[in-house]
């Protein structure tokens with residue numbers, strides 16, 4: 020027998036992505052690249068005022084235009100499409116996909132045009148005349164809570180979507196609150212920090228805008244819907260429900276998806292409208308979002324105000340934390356809107372042993388675009404509040420920020436650690452990550468550099484932040500959709516492997532990492548493995564990609580399904596080799612008795628036998644295809660430390676990021692190259708929030724930053740070269756030990772950059788600056804105004 | 807409707823078009839060259855970047871009629887004779903893309919950059935792609951990808967590009 024080539028192990032290696040060849044040659048298929056014969060185009064007419072009653076909609080001119088098939092107003096749509104459901108247990112006002120009588124934010128759709136092509140549809144939308152009786156726009160968050168200047172939804176007095184949810188020490192299951200422990204902590208404190216902090220509103224801005232193609236086929240009574248979504252299976256359930264169809268009648272496809280960052284989790288009004296109109300007309304329809312439309316029509320992120328109080332002893336030991344959170348959720352509850360700020364609550368203990376915490380959350384309606392998940396979704400906010408407070412404490416105690424954190428860390432031996440907020444952290448070694456980051460950044464040298472620069476009159480500062488996040492969502496108790504993930508692994512008759520995953524990627528590279536895992540598991544070349552995803556007609560079940568769960572939950576399901584089919588394949592091989600299945604090894608494309616590779620059978624031969632098993636080994640069914648649902652026992656809690664150095668121009672106030680060091684611990688890594696890419700992308704969005712991105716509304720509820728001309732997407736010139744390091748603390752909650760990494764970069768970067776700006780301006784008496792670091796704001800501080 | 811004639815990826819294409827038809831829509835919807843993407847409506851994002859007579863241009867910012875008589879190269883026409891362009895290779899080698907939506911425009915801007923500045927500094931690379939947004943990568947691996955290509959050097963005045971199903975096919979079976 021010829022020598023068997025040795026296959027390298029791939030898990031842990033920088034394997035080049037298998038997705039890339041189609042993407043770099045322009046051969047990939049995104050939603051807007053799909054054309055179906057007879058397809059019509061939709062364009063929405065949207066409200067240009069923030070709040071008002073619709074007095075009249077005149078569609079006659081639009082309907083008469085060349086190429087226009089139909090125009091539907093909100094009232095007409097409501098006759099055949101029920102209001103949108105949400106995915107959280109919170110009370111929610113009715114939300115029609117197209118507004119029926121009142122518009123509640125700029126961009127709220129009021130009518131939809133169906134036409135031959137997008138130019139004709141757009142012309143017709145422009146020809147629709149809508150008259151409104153304007154109502155006062157509710158813009159200021161704290162004023163909104165008093166019901167001023169208007170109440171947006173009649174059943175929600177004072178605009179309170181969620182009046183008040185308490186959490187932390189002394190709160191029981193019935194939400195009874197006992198403040199004794201928290202009050203005692205503050206009474207015994209030597210120092211108390213108190214600060215109002217705004218974690219401002221952002222626009223996610225995936226570079227591919229949203230889009231949908233819906234195709235209902237009368238006669239077959241089935242619907243196919245292509246959508247730029249992070250979770251086609253959730254899309255399928257919702258589209259079926261709102262169209263009065265069974266889930267077996269709907270096939271949802273996420274084709275190539277051009278980024279999501281949380282903003283493509285939602286099932287949006289446009290998805291529902293496209294499907295309902297296609298069903299009504301019996302024709303395929305397409306809707307593609309324009310960018311200026313995306314700014315108002317796709318959910319926004321963050322926008323949480325925090326009143327933070329931190330109590331500590333003189334030696335830096337933290338005794339207690341009070342945090343009153345108020346979230347501006349915009350005009351409506353979307354799929355997960357109400358749940359996002361609860362993730363902030365859950366994580367406010369950070370990496371610290373804080374013995375007494377009282378956190379509360381209030382959620383408020385305003386006349387703005389609804390908020391929902393945006394990369395990090397609740398955890399960057401928690402990190403920001405607690406890390407800023409730790410920095411203020413460090414500076415008050417005149418203590419090194421690293422030293423203060425060290426004194427309060429949860430220690431490695433304390434895991435699993437239950438925080439006062441109810442999170443049970445799976446594993447961690449925070450000091451290790453901090454030490455690694457200090458070393459990588461050369462902290463003492465940086466301090467000397469900063470001091471030297473300051474001595475020259477330059478405004479240079481250093482910042483450091485720890486983070487811990489909750490990922491790998493999650494047990495089914497934590498997600499209304501179920502918290503598992505699904506996979507099916509099939510060994511084809513020729514020994515090639517097809518595997519499905521419910522984790523539907525949009526840039527994460529699952530086709531590569533999952534193939535690496537199966538190649539190793541079965542000892543076959545990666546070229547023999549295909550990963551299928553994003554199509555409910557092919558992938559039987561799934562939840563989707565969000566909350567950094569692809570690897571920790573989806574990867575674990577794949578590994579389990581692979582394990583099942585491997586066990587079965589071993590029994591076929593055992594029959595062929597007249598050996599015991601426990602003695603077999605799968606490597607280098609063969610299955611052989613341990614220590615005797617030359618006597619083995621090729622992988623392909625065993626596969627062929629499994630499909631034509633003569634004789635059929637006792638107790639076996641033919642074939643090699645197994646599926647698994649993986650339900651994690653807990654979330655995962657990745658962590659890390661980010662360090663930055665920043666300089667502010669004394670003349671203009673313009674900040675420049677000089678250095679960004681990130682040490683992240685995501686547990687075991689499958690492909691470090693892809694992990695680095697994920698961290699870079701997260702850092703870019705975190706730095707973007709801290710330094711250049713901010714959604715700004717005018718007093719009249721107009722989005723003043725409604726295009727790329729006024730909302731700054733970070734450019735390549737905005738960043739230094741990031742310096743990354745890693746520590747590895749595997750999680751016990753899944754068989755891979757992987758924790759998830761998609762959001763990590765957004766967590767540590769924002770507080771560490773603000774800390775650096777405060778440090779740079781320490782000579783001006785500031786202790787906190789709200790993001791974003793607008794040059795004007797910094798310039799005013801330098802000129803002697805206050806922050 | 808005016809008649810136009812544009813040489814796209816080496817092939818002469820004639821059509822009658824509405825005067826207001828954007829070049830990007832002509833490429834995508836009439837020629838079905840969907841590798842050129844649309845990411846905005848204000849000429850900022852660069853997702854629609856193509857080469858017009860060898861220079862990078864945002865195809866959402868000119869009308870198809872304005873491009874009449876010129877030579878346009880889109881991402882589909884960049885590989886030649888079955889071989890990936892060094893920038894395509896660089897993006898693959900250095901993980902210069904995630905979702906891939908910005909990638910065609912990013913690559914074509916980089917072609918222009920390396921034509922003008924064959925050995926760019928990191929700063930020059932970052933400035934050279936400042937008209938192209940990427941929301942996924944944080945740009946660092948894109949910089950590495952362009953450095954990778956700069957080291958290899960651009961192909962000598964590539965012959966008129968042809969469609970290269972071979973390049974796609976051979977690349978698709980790879981992965982390492």
Ligand code: FES
Nearest residue numbers: 845846851852866
């Ligand atoms: S599509 Fe954004 S610049 Fe052309």
Ligand code: FES
Nearest residue numbers: 904908940941942
């Ligand atoms: S790779 Fe997604 S926008 Fe650049």
